[in-house]
Amino acid sequence: MSGTQAVTPTPVQAPKQPVSGVTRTKRKDATGKSPLWVRIVLAVICIVWVVPTFGLAVTSFRNQTDATDSGWWTLFTSPANFTRLTFENYGDLFAQADMDTAFVNTLAITIPATVIPILIAAFAAYAFTFMQFPGRDLLLILIVGLLVVPTQVALVPLLKIFGSLGINGTFPAIWIAHIGFGMPLAVYIIRNYMATLPREVIESAKIDGASHFQTFWKLILPMSTPVLASFAIFQFLWVWNDLLNALIFIGPNNNAPLSIALVSLLGQQGQGWQLLTAGGLFMMLIPILVFLSLQRYFVRGMTAGAVKG
Amino acid sequence: MTIKILNALIAVVGGVVGAIALYWLLNKLAELLPGRWEDRIKPYLFLLPAFAAIGLTLIYPTIQTFVYSFANQQATEFVGFDNYADLLSSSNFQNTLFNTFLWILIVPAGAIAIGLTIATLADRLSPKGEKLSKTLIFLPMAIGAVSAGAIWKFVYASNPPTQDQIGLLNGIVTGFGGEPVNWLQISDFRFNSLLLMVMLLWLQAGFAMVLLSAAIKGVPTETLEAARLDGAGEGSIFFRIVIPQIRTTLITVFITVLIGVLKTFDIVYVMTNGNFNTNIIAVDFFNQLFTNNNAGYAAAIVVMLLIIMIPVLVFQVRQFRAEEAAR
Numbered sequence: 001m002s003g004t005q006a007v008t009p010t011p012v013q014a015p016k017q018p019v020s021g022v023t024r025t026k027r028k029d030a031t032g033k034s035p036l037w038v039r040i041v042l043a044v045i046c047i048v049w050v051v052p053t054f055g056l057a058v059t060s061f062r063n064q065t066d067a068t069d070s071g072w073w074t075l076f077t078s079p080a081n082f083t084r085l086t087f088e089n090y091g092d093l094f095a096q097a098d099m100d101t102a103f104v105n106t107l108a109i110t111i112p113a114t115v116i117p118i119l120i121a122a123f124a125a126y127a128f129t130f131m132q133f134p135g136r137d138l139l140l141i142l143i144v145g146l147l148v149v150p151t152q153v154a155l156v157p158l159l160k161i162f163g164s165l166g167i168n169g170t171f172p173a174i175w176i177a178h179i180g181f182g183m184p185l186a187v188y189i190i191r192n193y194m195a196t197l198p199r200e201v202i203e204s205a206k207i208d209g210a211s212h213f214q215t216f217w218k219l220i221l222p223m224s225t226p227v228l229a230s231f232a233i234f235q236f237l238w239v240w241n242d243l244l245n246a247l248i249f250i251g252p253n254n255n256a257p258l259s260i261a262l263v264s265l266l267g268q269q270g271q272g273w274q275l276l277t278a279g280g281l282f283m284m285l286i287p288i289l290v291f292l293s294l295q296r297y298f299v300r301g302m303t304a305g306a307v308k309g
Numbered sequence: 310m311t312i313k314i315l316n317a318l319i320a321v322v323g324g325v326v327g328a329i330a331l332y333w334l335l336n337k338l339a340e341l342l343p344g345r346w347e348d349r350i351k352p353y354l355f356l357l358p359a360f361a362a363i364g365l366t367l368i369y370p371t372i373q374t375f376v377y378s379f380a381n382q383q384a385t386e387f388v389g390f391d392n393y394a395d396l397l398s399s400s401n402f403q404n405t406l407f408n409t410f411l412w413i414l415i416v417p418a419g420a421i422a423i424g425l426t427i428a429t430l431a432d433r434l435s436p437k438g439e440k441l442s443k444t445l446i447f448l449p450m451a452i453g454a455v456s457a458g459a460i461w462k463f464v465y466a467s468n469p470p471t472q473d474q475i476g477l478l479n480g481i482v483t484g485f486g487g488e489p490v491n492w493l494q495i496s497d498f499r500f501n502s503l504l505l506m507v508m509l510l511w512l513q514a515g516f517a518m519v520l521l522s523a524a525i526k527g528v529p530t531e532t533l534e535a536a537r538l539d540g541a542g543e544g545s546i547f548f549r550i551v552i553p554q555i556r557t558t559l560i561t562v563f564i565t566v567l568i569g570v571l572k573t574f575d576i577v578y579v580m581t582n583g584n585f586n587t588n589i590i591a592v593d594f595f596n597q598l599f600t601n602n603n604a605g606y607a608a609a610i611v612v613m614l615l616i617i618m619i620p621v622l623v624f625q626v627r628q629f630r631a632e633e634a635a636r
Contacts, residue, residue, distance in 0.1 A: 034433040042430050042438075046445045049511065053452070055477060056460045070473045071480045072463065104310055108317035116324035117362070123332055124359035133352035139360070144629045146367055148622040150572050152594055153611045154370035156377065156604055161365070175320065180366025183359055195636065212351060213336045241453025243575040244595070259455045259575075266458060266579055273462070273475070280459030284452050291451035295444070299519055 121186030230301020424517030
């Protein structure tokens with residue numbers, strides 16, 4: 001298995017610029033300061049964007065009576081309420097709502113469903129980008145077409161296939177579903193990125209006598225790290241937050257992920273919204289961490305495929 | 310619990326090692342073939358696993374669904390076009406279709422409008438301010454629709470007037486002395502559907518903003534300077550120079566959000582389950598399948614969803630070909 005070491009992510013130069021990753025001078029008026037109205041409008045938009053989540057976060061630390069009897073904002077109108085804040089809801093999540101099991105299930109579903117498709121898609125993308133063969137354009141167009149097909153179309157027959165294999169309600173069923181559903185996007189964006197790599201590098205590798213297999217492992221895969229990371233984040237967020245496929249292929253059993261656990265809390269809101277808020281926040285935690293720490297890869301991989309000057 | 314974690318680890322390691330071994334093996338097999346055949350076969354071997362996954366989970370099931378859509382509830386007998394005729398003549402389903410079209414019309418356009426506004430404004434801020442505001446608006450992208458459901462319940466919630474309000478909107482309304490409103494039950498002018506669309510916009514506008522922002526920054530500064538020297542106002546620069554230059558990205562974003570809209574299920578499922586006249590195709594599909602146990606209707610519904618997608622599909626393929634030709 002020579003060359004596997006090439007899979008370890010090569011450090012990619014971290015861009016210093018803001019999210020976009022495009023170097024360019026700022027567009028400002030002569031004074032170099034942005035007009036006041038711009039700052040005010042943006043500040044208002046940002047506040048509107050953040051307030052709903054903030055409300056959820058605040059409520060998750062209020063006890064049951066407070067959460068169901070008064071708005072979260074009353075906390076700030078009578079600051080004495082601050083002393084009533086509690087971590088109880090988070091304790092109850094694990095004690096009453098079995099969120100710890102759901103959390104482990106979500107990890108067990110998400111990680112394989114994110115990691116496995118990457119390599120498979122990278123091989124296909126390599127073939128599409130650097131190899132000539134009859135039917136290439138047709139197969140590629142099939143991939144592009146499948147990007148548009150709503151996965152709902154596939155659910156019932158797939159459920160029957162899994163039923164005959166006896167794997168409904170288990171992790172492999174949902175792994176296979178997510179691997180297949182994510183594949184067109186994976187092949188598409190990885191191929192788009194590979195198509196921007198300098199061809200000379202591949203040509204010279206060929207002249208040096210490297211086989212396709214070696215070129216893939218030692219050159220193309222390391223050079224494609226940004227887009228692989230970008231797809232990984234995309235797929236991770238998608239699988240972590242997925243409800244529909246989880247409902248269909250797993251259902252509310254003891255393999256159920258966080259999304260299903262949270263929906264059942266949403267259903268029994270009478271019992272207390274405070275649990276729902278803690279659960280909602282708990283479910284967001286890891287995606288937000290992943291997202292914030294890997295944001296620049298996400299944007300770069302996306303823009304490489306989608307944006308042309 | 311530990312067993313589950315182990316299971317997942319085994320799946321990750323096994324999956325990756327298995328995949329590597331599979332490709333290595335396929336590659337070796339190809340190398341056994343005589344020279345020219347090796348080169349001919351190898352591309353297909355590299356593609357095989359990806360297309361096996363796609364064939365199993367997408368292509369075969371789609372064909373099968375198409376067949377089921379002409380069969381009865383339990384798929385035991387063919388009924389011709391009955392499922393389609395029943396659905397299209399039912400006023401409930403007509404409503405569902407109408408709502409779906411509203412989603413298609415409003416959300417992609419809305420996401421682009423919001424994304425463009427924020428991208429253009431943030432471009433004028435200091436680098437720090439730009440980064441912060443973009444991150445805040447991009448962040449909901451990481452939040453799933455189910456968590457978003459929990460978040461927005463506390464915006465739209467409504468208590469009887471005798472109690473304190475816990476929903477933010479009603480908090481504001483009653484704060485100004487108004488009567489609390491049951492927001493998600495007002496279906497006049499599809500107001501409640503609009504409120505649900507706001508949630509999707511909240512989740513997706515950041516995505517549009519990030520892509521559009523990158524495109525706007527790609528517009529050459531010299532072009533803009535030249536226009537300014539010629540006395541063009543900021544408005545006409547934006548509409549006459551920036552917009553045409555970022556056309557490709559606008560289309561990409563529009564299509565991507567549109568695809569997202571058509572797949573939208575969780576927001577409506579979680580907030581109203583399609584009640585109060587907010588039903589959309591994806592939710593109707595789920596309820597026909599699991600609540601009404603009617604696999605025939607469910608299949609016909611998703612086939613119609615697929616048909617709605619065909620123009621997008623054709624456009625997408627054309628767009629792709631044009632891009633390839635330009636490469």
